[in-house]
Amino acid sequence: MGSKVPFVKFSNGIEFPALGLGTWKSKPGEVTQAVKYALDAGYRHIDCAHVYQNEKEVGEGIATKIKEGVVKREDIYITSKLWNTFHRKDLVVPALKQTLSDLELEYLDLYLIHWPMGYKEGGDLFPKDENDKILYSTTDYIDTWKELEKCVKDGLIKSIGLSNFNSQQIEKILSIAEIKPVVIQVECHPYLNQRKLQEFCNSKGIILTAYSPLGSPDRPWAKPEDPQLLDDPNLKNVAEKYSKTPAQVLIKYQVQRGNIVIPKSVTKSRIESNINIFDFELSEEDIKYIDSFDCNGRVLHLDWVKDHKDYPFSNEF
Template identity: 65%
Template sequence: MTLSIPSIKFYNGQEIPVFGLGTWKSKAGEVTQAVKDAIDLGYRHIDCAYVYGNEKEVGDAIKTKIAEGVVKREDLFITSKLWNTFHKPELVETALKESLKNLSVEYVDLYLIHWPLGYKEGGALFPTNEQGKIEFSDVDYVDTWKALEAISRKGLAKSIGLSNFNKRQIERILEIATVKPANLQIECHPYLNQKKLIDFCKPKGISVTGYSPLGSPDRPWAKPEDPQLLKDPKLIKLAEKHNKTPAQIILRYQVQRGVITIPKSVTKSRIAENIDIWDFKLTDDDMKYIDSFDCNGRLCPMTAGLGHPHHPFENDEF
């Protein structure tokens, strides 16, 4: 019996499974097996991005599982993201086609602008000057959005959206959009629960996906003294009450709030554990209790982009 995962409907009628597999930091050589395992376990939503450098391996897994008859392409929901060096409108379609080729698919279900800030085009994915600082592009993400609308009209992406944009930046997009963003992907976990931004998006018909839902313990810049969400004693206590793991409590919390959730793992037992959250419910008190963990604890501050006029976290409240 295939696991049935609830879906959330976009404003355009397209449905996205509320739970998926994240692939950021999944190493080439491990990610193919992880995606195969996830599909076998009932995952139907795979979150990817060009900059992760592993879309070809993800594509190999998708191709295999379709060839084996485990899934059809239309059973899967695949997201990819436009990297910062491709913000020039004329580069957008080429960048997406490169992802499509790597993923072995003819369209993605969702294509996001990965960050509102552009990097210098035409070279490395992280272009730096002599001082080792990132070189910025002066492209306005509003112009990039127009190019995303064009690829959506061609059917290369069924829906389009944003990632890591703040309230003011989303408002600027909505002012000019002829195709509205269907989704906003942001860092979201109990230390940064993003309530204000989620409440802002909801009435506008923009769904929210939360990345790093478990606090991204394997982020490359983590310091030993950083607080670790999964080891939070308050969370452990709640997990014991429900006879679940701390990770399962957090993931249940997110889906109960209507946040699309994409934990990353390459370990089969963990991939199975993460999705095993449909047989219990958190009470209203549990939810409020987890809400109280919020401390604006951003783990992905995009320090490389500091000083960019479109940096989303420098000057805005949310």
Template identity: 65%
Template sequence: CLLQRTVRSKRFPYLSHTMASKVPRVTLNNGQTIPILGLGTWGSPPGEVAQAVKDAIDIGYRHIDCAHVYQNEHEVGEGVKAKIEEGVVKREELFLTSKLWNTFHRPDLVEGACRETLKNLGVEYLDLYLIHWPMAYREDGPLFPQDENGKTAYSDVDYVDTYKALEKLVGLGLVKSIGISNFNSKQVERVLAAATIKPVTNQVECHPYLNQSKLSPFCVERGLVITAYSPLGSPNRPWAKPDDPQLMEDPKIVSLAQKYGKSSAQILIRYQIQRGHVVIPKSVTKSRIASNFDVFDFELSKDDVAQIDSFDCNGRLVPITSAAGHPYHPFENDEF
């Protein structure tokens, strides 16, 4: 498997922008389309993001997932600008997603936060803008505000009011589509009941240990696409414990990788694609960015998809325990 990965990594110089046509696009409920595979940027080391974006665009990626809280949107913008200036890609061929952070939920702050992201990315519009989390944090301060006891300082803004402010951005031409992230089913229902412009996606943690078997069909039935973040099990998450299971090293995943002549990461990405989920694996390593893109020349059997489905153990890797007790925390109870 390692030998094959090395051989495959040598192929990436031959992946040109024409390879972008390999990536299927999913039609959203407003008629816009989104590439089913994108480059994630959460946790990417500072100073390496711009080159990763440039490599990804050269390889054929046209979908880049960003967020204000990642604090690297200016680097994403550098990579995008370089490839547009080189003539490798046009702005209209890219699909750029960003997310409104928790400290900007107050409706009067939403437009300014969006414009700040546009400035950092160096573009005039976003293809998709999401509410990153349903919980609002105290405004006008650090991204992770704390009270006098060292706990996360909350704001009482209702995410429905925040969503209504996002709708106005569409009318202003600042964003083409809007959506939500990390919302549970009850929260999705509340947004839909109040929405004038329907959210197009719910971006959530999704991998075999947490496969969203209830939330995925719930959203799809209501016209929302699932976008899967941490599809590889977020092995580099800062709060990981030494004895936490490593998804890509799971013997069952490794066995499937050997069966198909692919890497564990490719199996995990393909699994999401065959479920109809948009998937956004993160890497800053050119060979891995290329390898993650090389998932359109094979198909998992129905039995193998069912086997991967069976790995689910409600193994949430991004529980955001720092916001425990917030009235809008999406994961504290048994809701899906």
């Protein structure tokens, strides 16, 4: 089955699918099948990260579908992210090569610095002291970026970008970048619509990728009293108007704003439903109405590392 997903164009001229499958929190035992479902359904963009600890299984799903002739390597777009414990210059290439090996790929289409914050190198993904406090690295993400640029020149990555950086940190990268970031991946949904950050990035030729576009209802730290975006009665009213599900409206909302969107699911019916959004258009009034739900409702705030020198969320945007 071919793909009906539109493409966005990066500042480097490369086109990239506006909708992808997210794999954060997808269990290794389920994610291989989820990737197969997605590629069969017409997804051509898979979003991964080393820290999700499921890249080997994602790679198995991709390899199977290439072998079956469902997709060719050049027709799919794979994103991964450099984890915080590999920011030091000498660790960047080995970390990237580990991801390539796990995914059974020779190159990545897009590689992001996962967070601006470096963690202590050489051990656990979440290195901690005896008081359960995360241990930090003294690295500067500027040096990390320079290494990513070399990886582009060496043909290991087609495009590079950032994740969870604020506007000031993006500016810092832009001030030294020989190869500019094409993407900033951040939490984005109507309760945290990132309008200011999006406008800033648009002015710099950077495309925003929305993660947790459905409000991340399965996040491990959710409390029973937390508002659930998918249950929002105002959103449900919009969905009813278009005879679509709330999830489909949330995904379409991002695509119509010019963002890339990466909803996560391992369920076949939901994976198929999430891509079935190209037979309707939200009106401008409804997009503005959905925008009005914004309440700075961030669900991934990482309060436990807010004393890090590069913690991104103390800035306004």
